[in-house]
Every structure is written in structure tokens, then in C-alpha cells.
Amino acid sequence: MKHLIRIFTFLAFAAFTLPDQAAPPNPTSLHIDFQGGFQKSPITLLVDDKVVFDKTISTNPVIGCAGGITISVSKDSVVIILKCLSLEFTQTVNLAAGKYVGLSISGNKAILTQSKTPFAYD
Numbered sequence: 001m002k003h004l005i006r007i008f009t010f011l012a013f014a015a016f017t018l019p020d021q022a023a024p025p026n027p028t029s030l031h032i033d034f035q036g037g038f039q040k041s042p043i044t045l046l047v048d049d050k051v052v053f054d055k056t057i058s059t060n061p062v063i064g065c066a067g068g069i070t071i072s073v074s075k076d077s078v079v080i081i082l083k084c085l086s087l088e089f090t091q092t093v094n095l096a097a098g099k100y101v102g103l104s105i106s107g108n109k110a111i112l113t114q115s116k117t118p119f120a121y122d
Contacts, residue, residue: 027072027073027074028072028073028074028095028099029070029071029072029073029099030047030070030071030072030073030078030093030095030099030101031068031069031070031099031100031101031118032045032047032052032053032068032069032070032071032080032101032102032103033065033067033068033100033101033102033103033119034057034059034065034066034067034068034103034104035059035064035065035066035102035103035104035113035119036059036064036104036105036106037059037104037105037106038057038058038059038066038084038105039058039059040056040057040058041056041057041058041084041085041105042055042056042084042085043055043056043057043082043083043084044082044083044084045069045080045081045082045083045103046079046080046081046083047071047073047078047079047080047081048073048075048078048079049079049081052069052071053069062122063121063122064121064122065119065121073095075095076094076095076096077092077093077094077095078092078093078095079091079092079093080092080093080101080103080112082103082110084105084110086108087105087108087109087110089103089110089112091112093112093114097114097116098114098115098116098117099116100114100115100116100117100118100119101113101114101115102114102115102119
């Protein structure tokens with residue numbers, strides 16, 4: 001009986017003194033494609049206030065895409081900010097609605113398209 005009490009006491013003490021180890025966040029891949037409307041456009045893309053892309057791009061008119069990036073995120077939603085010439089576009093993206101985001105420029109307006117599957121280009 002004494003051994004059982006000692007074991008129980010040891011286990012109780014260990015349970016209260018061990019550091020809490022939260023599970024690390026599960027990273028998710030977010031795919032962002034730059035689609036139509038970019039014409040030698042210097043752009044800066046921020047995701048949750050971090051610059052993830054900063055280049056001059058042009059849409060290939062044959063396929064309708066100017067390239068893309070894939071980044072790891074550890075939250076269920078992110079804030080995407082696209083800065084292009086005199087345009088600044090901000091939108092919160094819920095990743096449950098899809099991990100594929102397409103960004104296009106039309107006139108002086110940015111358009112965000114979201115999908116659960118990759119975009120297809122001809």
C-alpha cells in the first residue's frame with residue numbers, strides 16, 4: 001500500500017511540474033496566383049503584415065497568369081494586402097473556403113478569387 005501511495009504521489013507531482021506542451025500549429029500551404037491584368041506592374045504582396053512577394057510582373061496573355069507563390073501559414077484565416085501602383089487592396093481570406101487564391105487587376109480594381117482546387121491555365 002505504501003508503494004502505491006508513493007507512486008500516486010510521484011505521478012501527481014510530475015503532472016503538476018511538467019511544462020505544458022501545446023501542439024505546434026499545423027502549417028497549411030496557401031497558394032497565391034497572380035492572374036490577369038498585370039502589365040509590367042511593380043507589386044508588393046503582404047500576408048498578415050509580412051512581405052511575401054515584391055517584384056514587377058506581367059501577365060502572360062496566352063495562359064492568363066503572371067506566376068504565383070506558395071507560402072506556409074498556421075492560422076485559419078489570413079489578411080492579404082496587394083499593393084500595385086496606385087492600388088491598395090486588402091481582404092481577409094478564410095482558408096476553409098479554399099487554399100488557392102487568384103489575384104487579378106481590372107482597371108483600377110483588384111479582384112480576389114478563391115478555390116479549393118488549383119487554378120487551371122491553358
